[in-house]
Amino acid sequence: MGKKLTKRSEDYSKWYNELVVKADLADNSGVRGCMVIKPYGYALWEKMQAELDRMFKETGHENAYFPLFIPKSYLSREAAHVEGFAKECAVVTHYRLKNDEDGKGIVVDPDAKLEEELIVRPTSETIIWDTYKKWIQSYRDLPVKVNQWANVVRWEMRTRLFLRTAEFLWQEGHTAHATEQEAIEEAELIMHLYADFAERFMGMPVIKGLKSPSERFAGAVETYCIEALMQDGKALQAGTSHFLGQNFAKAFDVKYASKEGQQEYVWATSWGVSTRLIGGLIMTHSDDNGLVLPPKLAPIQVVIVPIYKGEDQLQAISERVHPLVQELRSKGISVKYDDRDTYKPGWKFNEYELKGVPVRLAVGQRDMENNTFEVARRDTLEKETVNADIVVSHIEKLLEDIQDNIFRKAMAYREEHITRVDSFDEFQEVLESKGGFIAAHWDGTEETEEKIKELTKATIRCIPLKQEKEAGKCVFSGKPSEGRVLFAKAY
Template sequence: MAVELKNLTKRSENYSQWYNELVVKADLAEQSAVRGCMVIKPYGYAIWEKMQQTLDRMFKETGVQNAYFPLLIPKSFLCREAEHVEGFAKECAVVTHYRLKNDPNGTGVIVDPEAKLEEELIVRPTSETIIWGTYKNWIHSWRDLPVLCNQWANVMRWEMRTRMFLRTSEFLWQEGHCAHATAEESQARTVQMIKLYADFAEKYMAMPVTIGVKTANERFAGALNTYTIEAMMQDGKALQAGTSHNLGQNFAKAFDVTFANRDNQPEYVWANSWGVSTRLMGALIMTHSDDNGLVLPPHLAPIQVVIVPIYKNAEQLAAITDKVMPIVERLGQLGISVKYDDAENKRPGFKFADYELKGVPVRLVLGARDIENGTVEVMRRDTLEKHSAPLAGIADYVATLLEEIQTNIYQKALAMRDSQTYVCDSYDDFKARIENGGFFLCHWDGTTETEERIKADTKATIRCIPLDGDDEPGVCMVTGKPSKRRVIIARNY
């Protein structure tokens, strides 16, 4: 076994340490020289690329186009929408000067005091302000609408406590920003995109999610409503995996973005924004992986199949390679990514452990005896089960197996979530049980005061008001006041 695999902390011993170690040992990312920032390594970035490519295709199928907006935002732009600037002010990195110069003392470089900017620039924490400042130039008539733009970018939010992928000062994401002629169109797009995220999470990430609406206390700064997808990690904590915001006319009014409607009357446009980030990488790891390393859903695995030859000499390797190459070709025709690892600098045992650690869904092992018998050893990463399969038609067999694995890990994650979701009506019971994690379906009286009390008492928050939940009148478990329906309360990342 690889040393990396032997030394991986068990989830049951220290879940947080297990996660941190796995990110590094599976070669996904590492800490950078800049505090709070990370280096995403090639294998980790390959997973992000598959997420990005899939989402990009899904966005474009709904009419969205990609654009790019500046990294730096004038400070005055953030001041125009009061709630927005208040929400992000404490997280902003500020550029105050535009030049360095050699230190007269000969000790390196210093900021040139004469190069102070007339107006400070903010490294974007999100792009609503710079984009709405731009849309003012684009939108004049109802014929210019809708504007459906997305950008793939990096953002900066100065975080005090960071964890790779889950919460870093700089991270990668996409942010969609749409402008519409009517409130109804904007609301429809807001809901359409959160459902798109849920579809991606379940069909590609194999991660069950709950779609819901955030409370006023938890919604995006400057939004009328925030929709969220909430996922449960294996330790019972919630993770907000994607959001879509109905911005109403708030940003249009702040930046004076108006259009002449069909009656030739001026009207403010209606807006929404929506985004997911590299936090999805953390969600993917914590939803599926085990004490042996990553477990990747086949739909997002950079390498879906690895083939490892077992041989004693060059003649045996040549014979195995002759058998393998048609398999590699057929897998490629089926759209399956495959790696034939015939490298001589690592022993088979190390390769097995390494690919297991990195979560490759299917491993095929082929030796001289297998060729004689017309068979191949198949190992599936989700269950760690090995079996022998006929060599003839193995590529088509693997294609079916990959879909079986995709379904299996989704069902496993769904069963885990369902087993840790509880209906709860007693606050004392809730406070005792929340220590062990889980989603709690509880009645809440709708007040911010009660919401803040729950957080202060238990470190748990109202994750969302489920979109598909049934109206079930009851009484708040905290105050005993009337409640229209249950909400999901959990501790979260």
């Protein structure tokens, strides 16, 4: 499998970049800032997508698809929205190429200039709300609860695979409601849904909360978020859900006739998670040997490697293994039997360890004689010998235990790295020596928030939903504060 990974303790960033490539998750592409998601990485995204899609549909949402291109004039209708995204937009100005008259290849045809430039979708609020104007006429048309699985483009200068790329995959939900309360409840519902997915499926503990006004989504009245903590002490915004008020309804004149016959503007939400979750998954659980994947999302949950000499032994092992493969699959467990003769067992062990396959079975001649399998778990690297008669039930329990164990481990790390501070000197010392979330009093002003960011590069990650009312003094300004917020350096 080539040289070993850089250790996390030596260079966390280099470790991450190497792991993404060596584990066959993704690769850099010929297009600046864009990535190629390889089959193994895409299989991981498909597992995430399937679970989230099921959860969305169970809560009454339907999938649709809207155009990739957005007329420039649409983006300018909501002032805060355009200001928030203007610097990240890719713009289409022409619709045709032609051969250069000097024979120097292909050039843009100057006669094919668009009457109005098109923005490559950075997010879809504007095109969707222009569409909702056609869909919504009466209270009977509400609520509208639509999600789309799509790609978006946000022009990034500094990119990192999965975490920050010019193009990425995501889902974006857009809902319309008759009342303010319904829209707020929707935004909160999705925040809780995201948190449930992150913790139950990804094994990644998150803190639910609100963004500060300066960190809100462009055009939102309130942004709900889930924040996770990576192994290097940096935070990762894992998902956001926005209460948009009536801003987009007013910008696109989306009204409905109420039961009383009054014309009312609708209330809106939008929400999304992206392939950034794969980066979060990697950095939450993986170790110096490679990926550690939660069984519920692992593309391959169990791999079986034969150890043999000659075709006769391989044939005998295969005959024993195939019924096991079928039984595991009948129980919904994804399993791979790797009988390739082009690689030795040791090489395969290293490969599947690197790729984070939760459970590995090995079977050789001695196992055949003893009716056993060697079973190894990826999270702890422990091995044991298990009788073939009980191996299926053992694997089922093992997958559950691995899922629970990696969550408990990540939770313990998170809890150890939430530090309460009461002075700015203490704030800076903890940030540099320990990292993680810093629970500190804040006076609620954007000025103080910006000054702390300027001096330390730490931002307010969230105002926790479970924030205790605790009168105190702002860690920076000394002004009165009603409670602590969570600061951290972040991806």
